[in-house]
Amino acid sequence: MKKSDGKSSLERVKEALAAAKKYEAYNIFTKLNEKKALARAVEIDRRIAAGEEVGRLAGVPYALKDNFSDPDDLTMASVEMLKNYHAPVTATAVKRIEDEGAIMIGWTNMDAFAHGASTENSVFGVTLNSRDKTRVSGGSSGGSAVAVALDIVPFALGSDTGGSIRQPASYNGVFGMKPTFGAVSRYGVVAMASSTDTVGCLAQTAEDTRLVMSIMAGEDEKDHTTLPDFFDQPVETSKLRVGVIGDFMGEGVDTEVVGAVKDYIKKLEKAGHEVAEVSLPILKYALAVYYIVVPAEISSNLSRYDGIRYGYRAKDAKTLGEIYGRSRDEGFMPENKRRIMIGNFVLSSGFFDAYYLKAQKVRTLIIKAYEEAFEKYDVLVCPVAPGPAFKVGEHDDDILKLYLEDVMTTPPSLAGLPALAAPAGETKSGLTVGVQLIGPRGSDARLLQLAAEIEGAK
């Protein structure tokens, strides 16, 4: 983690809070955690002075995506439905980070329920890009990405179901890790799509990303889809076989994006890795599979919001049907409703086989294609997104164009693979471009070590 330069925890937290306020125009935070963060900094400084063990992140300020549960305050997922929701539990990822002494300074804005690729679809309004305020921050972890890019905090937590950490990382020039499915506990994180939801982080360096991921990773008895921690095992990165996914380097991809990714590939070659191009034509079908499978899972996961047990309830709703129907219509954002409706469509009788089952079969083909590719290559490389950050409002009239932003990030999600977004370069106008490093399940630490090796290379 960036050197504290002899500063106390209190000074670091005060600086982070001041920076958060200075950049208020970007609309990064849904709420600051000022009082509690300052009190915690004082406590950690006291423990340091007393010579106590304070952890690997002692006094480091961080930001938390608005969909992580923390009983100290509201967890809103940036949606009306949860505007007054006091989570009764602490997310395991948050607990592990805080047990190492990190200090949460605020909740970051996101697309409501993490449905989106621009952080425009939030009850708190859009979060602006760190390089160009007329552009989006990406999403759904847009607030977390901008908080790290503007150096308010050295790292922030996020969730990634189909690109929600990687794409905003790419749009703002920071590192963003979506781990192997099951690497980090999802306990206490607002559910979106259970077969691809992952918890990860955004950070300024590959080494910081590795540290935060290794702290969060590992089995959790509260989430039975967690794997043993594989971050602390030694990794081999001398002379790797790198496959460049040619299908994502041509038509439909911005030439400046291709250029930046090619520059990164040159660095990999210069570092002694063996690079070849690989064609995986099946991957272009992943987006259609994703937008069938994920809305189907969303329609189930979001059925819990009924206006009865917790969350928003419509005023003056009398009958049970009115409570359900109106609370859900008023409490969800348009994109939430769109996905619930698409999900129920692909699951409904008459369409189940043609859409849902077909998609899950194609998912098998995608996983097989990756498995075959990983017999020949250790790492696959492609851009994170087809272009740099787009303009605010650019995709308002065409939902499909917004979905197409996810074309390169959804394939690893469907296969449960680890994927890292690393800064690759900039466009002439100063927008950032990210490269995506993808590996077999469990190779997270190797991807991070490879990115660390290239990070300083010219």
Added chain:
Amino acid sequence: MGISRDEIEHLAELSSLSLSEAEISSLGADMERVIAYFDQLNELDTTDVEPTFQVFPMENVWRADEVVQFEAGRAELLALAPEVKDDQIKVPRVL
């Protein structure tokens, strides 16, 4: 394929969403575009291909058959409900 107004209303009912008139027409148009995009999957032959519903490598995860105290108490959970009466979550009459 086209989606009829009846179908949108049926899906809204399945989704427990009381949609407005404006929402019904805009959702219908959006869904038609998205579902038309799905049709590209028909280019692929999936005969004899098994579907994959989840990617977690383990089949069963067991724990000891012991009661684990949930971290939140009854009062905290009840406090989340919009309407409570006599320590119970209140729902409208159903019958």
